[in-house]
Amino acid sequence: MTRARRVVVTGLGCVSSIGTGVQEFTEGIKAGLSGISEITSFDSGDFPARLAGEVQGFDPAGIVRNIDVEQWGRTAHFAAAAARLALDDSGLELDEESRATAGAIIGTTNGEAPSVDTLTQQWLDGGPSTLSADLVRKVPAGNIAAAAAEELGLYGETVVIPTACSAANYAIGSAADKIIAGEADVMVAGGADSVNRFTHAGFLSLGAVADGVPRPFDQDRSGIVTAEGGAVLVLEELEHARARGAHIYAELLGYGLSCDAHHIVHPDAESIATCIRRAHTNSGIVAEDVDYICAHGTGTPTNDITEVTATRLVFGDEHPPMSSIKSMLGHTMGAASGFGAIACCKAIEDAFLPPTINLRTVDPAFGEGIDFVGGGAKAAAVRVAQNHGFAFGGNNAITIFGAYADREPVGAGEGPR
Amino acid sequence: MTVTQQPYDTGQPAGTGELRISGVSVLSAAGVGLDALRDRLRGPEPVLGGDEPCASDAADYAGLPGRVAAVPDFKITDYVPRKGTKNLDRTTRLGLAASTLLKRELSERTEIPEASWEATGIAMGTVVGSLRSSVELDVDILQGQGTDLVNPAVFPNTTMNCCASQIAIWHTFRGPNSTLANGTVSALSALRYAARLIRCGHAGRMLVGGVEELSPHTAWGTRLKKEVQESVPVGEGAALVALEPAGPDAPPALATVTACEVLFARERTQAGYAEALGRAVDRARQAAEAAGTGVELVLPGTVGTFLQGAEESVLDRFDAERVDVRAAVGECGGALGAMQLAAAVALGRPGTGVLITGIDESGAVAAAVLTIGERA
Numbered sequence: 001m002t003r004a005r006r007v008v009v010t011g012l013g014c015v016s017s018i019g020t021g022v023q024e025f026t027e028g029i030k031a032g033l034s035g036i037s038e039i040t041s042f043d044s045g046d047f048p049a050r051l052a053g054e055v056q057g058f059d060p061a062g063i064v065r066n067i068d069v070e071q072w073g074r075t076a077h078f079a080a081a082a083a084r085l086a087l088d089d090s091g092l093e094l095d096e097e098s099r100a101t102a103g104a105i106i107g108t109t110n111g112e113a114p115s116v117d118t119l120t121q122q123w124l125d126g127g128p129s130t131l132s133a134d135l136v137r138k139v140p141a142g143n144i145a146a147a148a149a150e151e152l153g154l155y156g157e158t159v160v161i162p163t164a165c166s167a168a169n170y171a172i173g174s175a176a177d178k179i180i181a182g183e184a185d186v187m188v189a190g191g192a193d194s195v196n197r198f199t200h201a202g203f204l205s206l207g208a209v210a211d212g213v214p215r216p217f218d219q220d221r222s223g224i225v226t227a228e229g230g231a232v233l234v235l236e237e238l239e240h241a242r243a244r245g246a247h248i249y250a251e252l253l254g255y256g257l258s259c260d261a262h263h264i265v266h267p268d269a270e271s272i273a274t275c276i277r278r279a280h281t282n283s284g285i286v287a288e289d290v291d292y293i294c295a296h297g298t299g300t301p302t303n304d305i306t307e308v309t310a311t312r313l314v315f316g317d318e319h320p321p322m323s324s325i326k327s328m329l330g331h332t333m334g335a336a337s338g339f340g341a342i343a344c345c346k347a348i349e350d351a352f353l354p355p356t357i358n359l360r361t362v363d364p365a366f367g368e369g370i371d372f373v374g375g376g377a378k379a380a381a382v383r384v385a386q387n388h389g390f391a392f393g394g395n396n397a398i399t400i401f402g403a404y405a406d407r408e409p410v411g412a413g414e415g416p417r
Numbered sequence: 418m419t420v421t422q423q424p425y426d427t428g429q430p431a432g433t434g435e436l437r438i439s440g441v442s443v444l445s446a447a448g449v450g451l452d453a454l455r456d457r458l459r460g461p462e463p464v465l466g467g468d469e470p471c472a473s474d475a476a477d478y479a480g481l482p483g484r485v486a487a488v489p490d491f492k493i494t495d496y497v498p499r500k501g502t503k504n505l506d507r508t509t510r511l512g513l514a515a516s517t518l519l520k521r522e523l524s525e526r527t528e529i530p531e532a533s534w535e536a537t538g539i540a541m542g543t544v545v546g547s548l549r550s551s552v553e554l555d556v557d558i559l560q561g562q563g564t565d566l567v568n569p570a571v572f573p574n575t576t577m578n579c580c581a582s583q584i585a586i587w588h589t590f591r592g593p594n595s596t597l598a599n600g601t602v603s604a605l606s607a608l609r610y611a612a613r614l615i616r617c618g619h620a621g622r623m624l625v626g627g628v629e630e631l632s633p634h635t636a637w638g639t640r641l642k643k644e645v646q647e648s649v650p651v652g653e654g655a656a657l658v659a660l661e662p663a664g665p666d667a668p669p670a671l672a673t674v675t676a677c678e679v680l681f682a683r684e685r686t687q688a689g690y691a692e693a694l695g696r697a698v699d700r701a702r703q704a705a706e707a708a709g710t711g712v713e714l715v716l717p718g719t720v721g722t723f724l725q726g727a728e729e730s731v732l733d734r735f736d737a738e739r740v741d742v743r744a745a746v747g748e749c750g751g752a753l754g755a756m757q758l759a760a761a762v763a764l765g766r767p768g769t770g771v772l773i774t775g776i777d778e779s780g781a782v783a784a785a786v787l788t789i790g791e792r793a
Contacts, residue, residue: 111545111546137778163581164577259590260586
């Protein structure tokens with residue numbers, strides 16, 4: 001059964017440690033740039049790990065046009081700026097009718113955590129009555145999508161999905177469902193997060209932070225590097241996009257969700273495999289159709305072996321190339337699968353595989369026959385790309401992107417071919 | 418290796434069919450259960466307050482304007498066994514208790530196979546998760562050296578999806594596990610999100626609602642923002658409804674979800690909020706009319722806040738009884754919309770419609786209509 005309404009990606013926007021805007025970001029990915037640097041956003045002197053993927057010199061006022069940046073926190077700034085860049089990239093000129101149904105759905109892990117860090121200091125210094133009311137107003141997580149909607153002038157359904165490190169995939173999936181269901185022709189969706197003290201310390205306390213740069217899939221990998229940014233896609237109903245002659249990066253074929261219901265921080269391979277199969281079914285593809293996997297690939301010993309175990313359950317020995325852009329960006333938390341989505345769209349459009357940098361020796365525990373793209377980006381035709389997002393609480397979400405051409409879709413949606 | 422596709426069995430077909438509420442659970446300052454909520458809503462002018470959830474917080478509440486109102490005598494061990502509860506934050510405890518009550522209530526009324534429970538998902542509304550957990554972790558960092566005072570077992574409590582995830586872990590709910598943040602309309606956003614998941618074939622049964630914990634941090638934040646009148650106590654609570662597609666095997670419905678609209682304001686002014694809520698209410702009313710449902714009860718979401726005027730300007734067009742849920746349970750953030758859903762089931766007359774509305778200062782607005790079932 002073919003869907004009556006198909007969803008295509010017509011705009012990409014991002015603010016990242018390796019580049020602002022899709023062009024700079026893509027050039028950074030192709031060049032294998034590292035966005036990892038010494039932490040400057042808080043005093044990390046007491047911590048054994050002092051690296052993060054911060055967006056140095058981020059100036060939201062230089063990107064946004066409508067919002068008053070004073071009213072919003074850093075994470076909302078990332079979301080609004082990425083949304084602005086994505087909408088500009090799409091070339092969409094929204095009329096009032098489109099604005100009334102278009103909305104912003106944004107994922108996050110920590111929301112406005114840097115504001116919470118500041119409020120905590122105020123509480124300790126002067127007691128609760130001395131908290132800044134203006135800062136308190138920035139804290140509700142819903143503000144992150146609200147800032148994006150206000151920036152773009154969208155009056156449709158707007159909400160934040162704070163399902164931690166898979167949140168952008170949840171957001172993209174739900175925004176696509178809105179279009180498929182006929183609730184909207186245009187949606188913006190993605191993720192945003194900010195580097196902050198308590199997240200850095202929290203992951204350190206779990207023993208999950210790398211003792212240097214992130215080395216996903218390496219036998220000597222030692223953990224994540226916390227990072228930040230905003231990544232947003234413009235999703236558009238196919239005929240709406242065609243009618244205006246839009247540039248189409250890729251088609252969003254579908255997505256899948258699963259929940260481990262097992263442990264709050266330890267991932268579960270069987271549940272991830274279920275998520276992959278659900279994503280394939282929802283996308284109308286089979287495993288053999290997948291040409292590239294943009295891994296969750298955090299670089300913790302546990303994540304990477306669990307992820308490969310899961311993909312082996314689905315793909316067996318015929319395993320597509322799989323790389324981790326977290327090797328370059330660090331772990332951007334709720335934005336991570338948003339960046340993954342952008343990388344997948346560009347991999348399809350420009351026919352290349354994003355690299356896993358810092359990869360010296362592939363962990364032999366992964367077995368033979370998987371290309372982790374450790375030797376730098378390389379040319380390859382990518383018709384279908386699978387984008388992983390896993391999270392604390394076992395909240396798994398996977399999106400599938402396919403090459404769009406003026407013909408039958410790669411997948412048909414709603415059931416295998 | 419041959420790879421075979423697993424059919425994606427949600428237990429229910431996708432489609433545009435009717436979605437029903439088959440069960441409700443609620444914990445609030447009014448007490449536990451629908452009867453306690455109904456008594457408070459229907460009782461004389463409610464007197465809330467004086468209850469603080471934890472005696473050791475007394476110093477941090479000192480000087481707080483207005484009153485606070487906790488869920489009375491709440492202990493998570495009244496709902497689940499003690500083992501594994503030690504490190505759970507209060508947000509998670511409240512949500513876990515609500516889910517336990519709901520599962521119990523549904524199981525008592527209808528035989529539900531284990532596989533159906535395993536396919537169950539969650540859509541939980543929250544403003545920002547357990548704010549207290551984030552602040553306390555931060556305090557441990559600032560007062561220690563590096564992470565020497567940080568307890569890794571409580572770090573996950575700082576993530577906003579902790580409550581929904583823990584519910585899944587405790588009850589083995591493997592369906593879509595989601596958390597929605599949209600201020601005071603979070604739970605109505607969760608309802609809309611969950612309905613879409615079901616209609617698009619991603620889920621069967623979803624437990625949908627919202628949760629908010631009372632802590633000195635949220636109480637001070639609420640008072641310092643001055644957006645809620647001081648006469649309204651700062652409350653807390655959790656409420657969940659079971660949302661399922663209509664079908665021959667579905668349990669009898671307490672209510673049908675006739676409409677649930679979530680929109681965003683053109684501008685964050687009284688006129689902007691009112692315009693957006695007006696659009697949401699118009700759509701909800703059209704759906705109600707199409708379903709032949711007459712709205713006899715309105716549960717507004719902004720009485721006692723700075724947004725009351727904007728909401729009233731929209732609700733003026735309804736000649737129906739109004740009940741202020743916030744007055745009954747206190748300001749309870751992400752749980753408010755869930756309290757409104759529970760109140761609709763508690764108060765609504767069978768066969769009639771209940772309109773639920775809400776506005777959040779962020780610009781998000783929501784309007785829902787429940788048609789109350791014969792057995793509510």
